[in-house]
Amino acid sequence: MMKKKKKQKAQAVKHRKLQKIRLGYLSADLGQGRLRELLPMFFMAYDAFRYEIYAYHTEMGGDSSRFAEKATVREIGTCTPEEAAELIRRDHLDLLVDLSLDAVSAHHAAVMRKRPAEHIVSLAEHVPEGLAVRLPMVEGQEVFPYCYTQIEEKTAYTYRPPLLDTGIPTIGVSGSMTAGESSHFLELLSYLLPAIGDVHLVLPVSIAGALGAEDIEQIAACGSAGSSLDFVDELSYDTLDVALGLSVDLVDVCHAASHGIPLITAEHLVRDRYAKKLLCQLELPPRCDVQGAAAACLALCADRERLSACHGLLRWRLFDFCDAGTLQFALERAYERVLAEGDGRSVAALRDELARAASVQNWSVVLAVAHQLDGHDALSAEQRMSLAWGYHFGGAAPLAARWAMSAQGLPTDREGARLYLSISGVEPGTLVGAFTYVQHGLKRIEEGLSVVPEVRTTLLKAYADQSSADCDPEQVSQYAIAYAHEAPTLFLRATYYGAGLMKLNAADISAQEVYEKSLGYDALFADVRPYTHRGRRKKDKIRIGYISGDFRQHVMQYFIWPFLAGYDANAFDVYVYSLGKSDQYTDFFQTLVTKWRDLTSYEQDTVRIAREIHEDEVDILFDLAGHTGNTGLAALAWKPAPVQLSGLGYMATTGLRAVDYFVTDHYCDPEGSGSEELYVEKLLRLTSQFCYNGYTNLPASTGTPARGRGYIQFASFNQYQKFYDPMLRAWQEIMERVPQSRLLLKNNAYAKPGVVQSAYERLQRLGFDMSRVQFECATKDYMWRYLDVDIALDTFPWPGGGTTCDALYMGVPVVSYYTERHSTRFTYSLLANIGLSDLASTSLSDYVETAVALAGNLDLLDALHRELRDRMKASPVMDQERYIREMEECYRAIWNAWESENTSR
DSSP states (O other): OHHHHHHHHHHHHHHHHTSOEEEEEEESOSSSSTTGGGOHHHHHSSOTTTEEEEEEEOSOSSOOGGGOSSSEEEEOTTSOHHHHHHHHHHTTOSEEEEOOSSBOOHHHHHHHHTOOSSEEEEOOSBOOTTTOBOOOOBTTBOOOOOOOOOSSOOOOOOOSOTHHHHSSOEEEEEEOOOTTOHHHHHHHHHHHHHHHOSOEEEEEHHHHTTOOHHHHHHHHHHSOTTOEEEEESSOOGGGOSEEEEESBOHHHHHHHHHTTOOEEOBGGGBOSHHHHHHHHHTTOOOBSSHHHHHHHHHHHHHOHHHHHHHHHHHHHHHHHHOOHHHHHHHHHHHHHHHHHTTOOSOHHHHHHHHHHHHHTTOHHHHHHHHHHHHHTTOOOHHHHHHHHHHHHHHTOHHHHHHHHHTOTTOOGGGHHHHHHHHHTTOOTTSSTTHHHHHHHHHHHHHTTOOOOHHHHHHHHHHHHHHOOTTSOHHHHHHHHHHHHHHOSSHHHHHHHHHHHHHHGGGSOOOHHHHHHHHHHHHHTTTTOOOOOOTTOOOOSSEEEEEEESOSSSSTTHHHHHHHHHSOOTTTEEEEEEEOSOOOHHHHHHHTTSSEEEEOGGGTTOHHHHHHHHHHTTOSEEEESOTTSTTOOGGGGGGOOSSEEEEESSOSSOOOOTTOOEEEEETTTSOTTSSGGGGOSSEEEEESOSOOOOOOSSOOOOOSOTHHHHSSOEEEEOSOGGGOOHHHHHHHHHHHHHSTTOEEEEEOGGGGSTTHHHHHHHHHHHTTOOGGGEEEEOOOTTHHHHGGGOSEEEOOSSSOOSHHHHHHHHTTOOEEEEOOSSGGGOHHHHHHHHTTOGGGEESSHHHHHHHHHHHHTOHHHHHHHHHHHHHHHHTSTTTOHHHHHHHHHHHHHHHHHHHHHHHHOO
């Protein structure tokens, strides 16, 4: 009887533990307001296995809908405190969190006093006693609960200190000041102004409004005759060298840093501990007093290299620190400690229950009980591993990885499992530091750590997936191909072998070596039995099939347009096999062709894809992706069409002998150059292998921007993984030889944590004047940004394709360097086809000379900017009619050749 009762009790506990925690957030800034950019993390990065989120908007106006995607939002701005508390109470919250920053507002305080939830926490710096609890520490560390997130796309920041051009520092004052608080400010200026010499001081209304006439006179008396004082409605960060902080909070610090402006202040002038923490993280710790703050400002203005580094890196350091996943992980552990208060169950009982649940792999109970133990700060390394397994089998790989990484101190025989969970299934870019952990794991194995083969295989895969943009491409290729040989499915073997080959385009190796490594791809399909095509029925039209994952908003859409929109429907039928995501471009492409097959659901079933193509009786199958992402190349191993081509999307032989032809041109693979020996395919040489379909409704360049700006702006919008040190040294020499020139680097890689910091340090080591180098993330106005560029610098050994066309179309000449290897000659081909082959060089020294000479000839540069779009439109690069007719002549020729060979037997 006792045993039965115990079992019933255990089941009841289990049922209770499986319920999600109801977590509510109280905020006045969901619609608009100063704190709005601190809020997205709470509603987007939370643990959905553990929490159900509610948001209570206590003000009216603005748009709170962006927070409703993953949370229930209640608008209570018109409610009395009693009504608001009752609405909150109806949601049966376990925990209510007030998201105030400085002080709890009277309205929030009135709501919280009604105790609408069992537990109430406030993040505010100043909380009335007894109203709410503060966040507890986690593992001896104070939790940083805020993550700055730019809700609107903003790329502008002051990467170069104005002081470098004006010779006079411009100092703005950030924060706020009420009447009677001017003494600290005046004291700060009394130390600073007499010592700094000429200075431009900018005061916003929030500061100047609290100053009297005598205060202004005192400030003026402290400054030199060459100094100036401006009063503005709002501080414009893009004109500042330094900001002085006066009664600043976390938002002030974030705004300054996001604009690249160092904020200097004293400890007692910072309103909340989070602002102090962030300033320290940004390497701008608050000084002990105003005299120290003045000294720090003086030192920074005098040290131009450090000032430049602040401007160049502060924005990126802010974004690196504000990793929502990492911050939310710690925050939720703090919540568990709050929820553990008042829990009557002992740690011993929880440990017993966790052990039982883990032994029978009841992962839902494991998650609930392990988190309760963590709330009691009593979770051992082994129990953390149980929690990691729970998330792993629940499909939350990033959380599994975080808990596994935290399980330090495990016995050596458990380290393999920890390595596996720390990486397995984690999507690239979802976990900061994942690649470092992969490197650590592989090193441990090389040093003798005994693990099951699956652990090493997982790490090899993760190395290929998680590698950072500046990794050695040959090494990444090596690991990707190594994983391909151990992968469990043919699809994965083909995918990772292809990824390894793709990575070689960023390595400066010979075309012969690329060819030899490519042959290994064909070996993956040694057991495949290809289709035969004897006795095919005769059709009125030649049936062309195109296969790719890029029939969508993708760089390739601008090169595949003629195939879909310009074909001769009287002579050809066009079948498309789409393997990628669909969007509005996909929907439109479908209206252009004979048949559209969406095979995305069969992406990993290459046998099925090949069968679908074979059953459609396609005559010529053209693979447009090669070894790039979402490719269908592997399906060609089954020879689903009698004649098969590849090209355009890839830069070397596919290595797959089932592919009959490779599409190139006379510039990338000149006749007599020996190119044929570097392909398993026969070469089809067009006039231009690319045909670019330009964007519409884009303004044309009216001349080189340098005319009005006074300096040359070089740029590269190419992928950061294409950057190669010898080429970067050439860029550095160009910058040195073109005084005052600037370099704009724009790409989506710079949005990833740590990339800009790494790139900055890399360029600095190579001798760049970093005050002249600007990094930008990719943005929707990407094409318009070219209107600010004078000359584009191409990359090597992996040059631009789409980016080169984009630059030329927007009037920006591109300087390129190429060798005999096909993949280095894309830009050369494009330039030659528009009559500007002189901009491409066969030596780095000539590359440098070309860029310097062009920068020094503003008349020529101006003419090119005005003429380039027309040149492109008049050239084979944009002559769609000529291009598709030339391609169709090739189709006829190779189809006739196949028919002649196969009907004569």
